[in-house]
Amino acid sequence: MECHEVDKNGKKLGGGVSRRDFLKFCAVMAASIGLPLGAGSKIAEAITDPNRPPVIWLSFSECTGCVMSLLQAHHPTLDTFLLDLISLDYTRMFMTTAGHTATALRDKSIEENKGKFILVVEGAIPTKDNGIYCKSGGRTALDILKDVGPKAAFIIALGSCTVWGGAAAAHPNPTGLKGVDKILTDKTVINLNTCPPSPYNLLSTVIHLLTFNELPALDDKGRPKFAYSRTVCNNCERVYNFRAGRFAWQFGDEGHKKGYCLFALGCKGPQTFSNCPSILFGGAGAETWCVGIGHPCCGCAEEGVGWTLPLHQLGDPLYHFPPSHFARIDEPVGMGATAAAAAVVAGSVGIAVGAGAVLAKRLGKEEKKAKELSEKEDATVAKEE
Amino acid sequence: MGINRRDFLKGAAGSGLLLAADASPALAFGPRTPKELPPDAVGILFDSTLCIGCNACVFRCKQANPHMALRPEFNVPIGGLKIHDTPIGLSENTLTVIKLYKHDGGHSFIKHQCMHCIDPACVSACPVTAFTKDPKTGIVKFCKRVCIGCRYCQLACPFVAIGFKWDEPFPEMVRCQLCDHLIPLGKYAACCSYCPTGAALYGRVADLRKEASRRLDLEYGEPYRFPVNHIESGRKSFRPAAKYYPNIYGDTEGGGLQVMVLAGVSPLRLGLPDLPDVSNAAVSEGVFKTIYKWFAAPIVLLGALVYLAYRNTEEYRKPKDEDD
Numbered sequence: 001m002e003c004h005e006v007d008k009n010g011k012k013l014g015g016g017v018s019r020r021d022f023l024k025f026c027a028v029m030a031a032s033i034g035l036p037l038g039a040g041s042k043i044a045e046a047i048t049d050p051n052r053p054p055v056i057w058l059s060f061s062e063c064t065g066c067v068m069s070l071l072q073a074h075h076p077t078l079d080t081f082l083l084d085l086i087s088l089d090y091t092r093m094f095m096t097t098a099g100h101t102a103t104a105l106r107d108k109s110i111e112e113n114k115g116k117f118i119l120v121v122e123g124a125i126p127t128k129d130n131g132i133y134c135k136s137g138g139r140t141a142l143d144i145l146k147d148v149g150p151k152a153a154f155i156i157a158l159g160s161c162t163v164w165g166g167a168a169a170a171h172p173n174p175t176g177l178k179g180v181d182k183i184l185t186d187k188t189v190i191n192l193n194t195c196p197p198s199p200y201n202l203l204s205t206v207i208h209l210l211t212f213n214e215l216p217a218l219d220d221k222g223r224p225k226f227a228y229s230r231t232v233c234n235n236c237e238r239v240y241n242f243r244a245g246r247f248a249w250q251f252g253d254e255g256h257k258k259g260y261c262l263f264a265l266g267c268k269g270p271q272t273f274s275n276c277p278s279i280l281f282g283g284a285g286a287e288t289w290c291v292g293i294g295h296p297c298c299g300c301a302e303e304g305v306g307w308t309l310p311l312h313q314l315g316d317p318l319y320h321f322p323p324s325h326f327a328r329i330d331e332p333v334g335m336g337a338t339a340a341a342a343a344v345v346a347g348s349v350g351i352a353v354g355a356g357a358v359l360a361k362r363l364g365k366e367e368k369k370a371k372e373l374s375e376k377e378d379a380t381v382a383k384e385e
Numbered sequence: 386m387g388i389n390r391r392d393f394l395k396g397a398a399g400s401g402l403l404l405a406a407d408a409s410p411a412l413a414f415g416p417r418t419p420k421e422l423p424p425d426a427v428g429i430l431f432d433s434t435l436c437i438g439c440n441a442c443v444f445r446c447k448q449a450n451p452h453m454a455l456r457p458e459f460n461v462p463i464g465g466l467k468i469h470d471t472p473i474g475l476s477e478n479t480l481t482v483i484k485l486y487k488h489d490g491g492h493s494f495i496k497h498q499c500m501h502c503i504d505p506a507c508v509s510a511c512p513v514t515a516f517t518k519d520p521k522t523g524i525v526k527f528c529k530r531v532c533i534g535c536r537y538c539q540l541a542c543p544f545v546a547i548g549f550k551w552d553e554p555f556p557e558m559v560r561c562q563l564c565d566h567l568i569p570l571g572k573y574a575a576c577c578s579y580c581p582t583g584a585a586l587y588g589r590v591a592d593l594r595k596e597a598s599r600r601l602d603l604e605y606g607e608p609y610r611f612p613v614n615h616i617e618s619g620r621k622s623f624r625p626a627a628k629y630y631p632n633i634y635g636d637t638e639g640g641g642l643q644v645m646v647l648a649g650v651s652p653l654r655l656g657l658p659d660l661p662d663v664s665n666a667a668v669s670e671g672v673f674k675t676i677y678k679w680f681a682a683p684i685v686l687l688g689a690l691v692y693l694a695y696r697n698t699e700e701y702r703k704p705k706d707e708d709d
Contacts, residue, residue, distance in 0.1 A: 245441020247581050263439070264581035270437075314582055314622050317437045322492050326438060326485035327473040329495070329656040 025076060032204050032226070032279065039211070046211040052084075053210060054109055054117040056148065057091035060141040061134045061168050061177055062123025065196040066159040067093045072284065073199035081203060085210070089117070092136075103137045110151055118209060119152035120202075121145065121180050124161040124168045128176030142183065149184040154209050157181065157222075158202060160195040160300050167195060167300075170307040181222055188215060191222040193274065193301035200279050201227045221303075223273070231318065232269035232297050235277040237287070238262065251294075262291060266312035268299030276301075414675050416667040419640050420504040422590060426523030427563065428501060428643030429577060429585055430593040432600065433655065434627035435611060436494040436584035438483055442576030443472070446481045449564055449575030477548030480561040481576055486655050493648060495655035496576070496585060499546040499561035500635060501525050501643035502664060509666035510541035515558070523590070523643055524565050529557045543639060543658045543665060563643075578614050588616030590643050597633045597647055600626065640664030 027040040071078055082088050090106035097105065110117065123141075126133040131142030149155060157180040160166030169177040181189040192201050205224055208216045217225040233239050238261045241247070247264040248256035256262075263270070269291060276297075281289040291297050296312070299305030337345070472479035474497070481498035505525050508516045515532035518525050538558060539547045550556035564574040572578065577587035586593065596616060603609055603626035613620040627649055634652035635642030639660035646652050653659050676682045 242439055245439050245444040245579060247441065247579070310623065313624065316624075322438060322485055322487065325471050326494070327471075327482055329484050329486045329654075331473055 052087040054113045055086045057120045060123035069196035070199045119155045124177035126175040133175040156190045163191040164303040195300040227275045262296040265296045267296030268315040269297040270315045270317035272299040272302040274301035416671040426590045428590040433648035435582045438494045441579045445575040445579040477550045477559045503641040504664035506541040506666045507538035510537040583611045583613035637662045
C-alpha cells in the first residue's frame, strides 16, 4: 500500500514514504528532541520545505567512524537524510566529484549561502606547528576551519574528537589536537559527544535547527540538553543492580553472566553524561550499546574521562543530590506534644477523672442508700413478724 | 532506736577503715588495666571518602547472615537472590547500615555496625558471659544458649549496635560478628568481600592501622593504590586521595576499636559517639572491682546491718518480766 503523496509544493514526499509513516517519523523526531507531539506538524512543514538548508561537512583528523555510525541510522535512513532533509553541498565521503572540483563547489556554496548554512565538523584540529599535520587541498585544517567557521549559521561538532580531541588527543597528543570550540571561541558550537556519535543525536539536532531556526537548549559544555543532561547510569538497565550491590567482578563470572552492574569492572557510567542507554546505538537491536552487551562504559562522551582515566579504574559516582532512600545520621524526631495538645489531653484526663470520682461517690451513696433501705425493710419485716 | 551516736560513729569508722585497707591506693576507683589487642586480631577499616553508597555491604551482610538478618516479609527471592529492605538504622534485622551525612558543602556516607571494641562494654556488662571476646581474632561473639535476655549489653554499648528480637518467642541479641562463621570456609566479612571501592577493607588490625596512617599522610589529590576487599587480596583501586580529617576513629577512642573509620569530616559529625581514650568497661570495672575487692563492701555493709539489727533488738532479747 504505497501511496506517494504530494505536498503543497507538488513535491513527492520522502521518496516513497507513505504520509502516515512520514508523520509518524516527525512525531518520533519531536519526541526524541523532547518537544511536545504537536511539534510534529511543524517539523513536517520544515523538512518538506523545498529550500533544503545547505550543509557543509568538513572532515579533519578523524577515523570516519562518525560517518560510519550515521550509515547505521534507519529512521530515517541516510539517503532520506541526505536527499530529502538537507542539501549536502560538500562532504569528502559521499561526493562523486573529487579534488579541485569538489573544493570549488564547496567554496561556491559557502559564498552563496554565507550565514545560512549548517557546518558539520568531524575530527579534531591539529594546532601544533601551525596545524601542518592535517591538510586538505593544500590548506591546513586550522586555516579551513577559521575561514569557514565564522560564515556558518550553526556549527555542529560531531564526535568526541571534534568536541575536545577525544581518542586522537589522548596523551601525549603529539600534534596538539584541539576541539572546535577551542578554535572558534567566539561562536556557539553544538557539541555532540560520544565516539562514535549516535546518528540520532545528529539528526535530532539538525531537525531542531531546521524547524525552529535556533539552537537547541545547550548545557554549559555546549551539549544539547535533550541528549546529554543525564548520566549513563540514570537510564541504564543495570542500575538496579548497582543499588542492590550486585556487581560483576570479572569478565565472564557469574555476576557478568547474570547481567549485574559493571561498576566494579571500571564502568564510567556514573560520571558520563549521555543518552546511550535511552536510544541505544545505531538501531541494531535491543540492548545494543556498550553496557548492554557487557562492556563497562569507557566514558567516551566526557572530557577528562574517556582516553584519560584508565579503562578499568573505578568510576566516580556524581551524587549531586544523594537519593533520599539513605538513612540519615540523625533521623528526624517529632517535636513532641504542643501546648494545645497537652491542654486537650490534660482536660480530657481531668474530665475523665472528675467523672470517675463523681461516679464512684454516687456508687457508694447508692449502695449505702440501698443498704439502708434493705436494712429498714428488714427491720419493718422483722417488726411485722 | 537502740543505737547511740557513739556506737554509730564507731561502726562507721570501722567500715571506713576496712574499705581503706582493702583498696590499694593506686587502684582506688580508677579504671582497671585496659585490655590488649590480640596480635592476630582482625577488623575493618572504613574509609568514608571512598564510599559511594551502593549499599552492597548492607545487602551482602543480610545475605551472609540469613539466620539473623532477614525478616520473613523481606525474604522474597528475586533472581535467586533475596531483596533487601531500606533500613534506617541498626536493628535486629540489620547488622550494618550505610547512613548519609549531608551538609551544605557536600555529603558523606558512613557505615554503622558493631565496632568490635578491644575492651568491649557488652562483654563487661553481660552477667552470664553470653558475650565473649575471641582470644585470637578479637571478634566479640554471642552465644544464644547462655543469654538470659537481660539486655544489659544493649544499654552498655556506646554505638547502639546490638539489636533484640522482640517479635520472637525465644529471642536473642543480634549484632555483627564479623562473619566469623565464614572464617572456617576461608572467607571473610561479606561486607568487605563485596565492597567495590575498598571503602570497607578487611584485614589484620595491625595492618589496617598502618594503612590508615599511610592514607592520612597522603597529600590531597595524590594518586594512591587503595586496597580493595582484603588488605592482602592484591586488588587495588587507583584513584586520587581525598582530603582526610586527621584522625583515625578507633585508634584510641573507647580504648581502641577493631573497626576503624577514616573520613573527610570529623567522625563525630557522622554519628559516631565521642568516646574517651579509656573504655567504659575499664572505668566501670575499675569502680566495682574496687568496691567488691575480696567481697569487702558487702561484708562490711552486712556487718553494719547485722550490728544495727542486733542493737535494735536488744530489748527483745532481755529475759521477759514476770509482770507481762
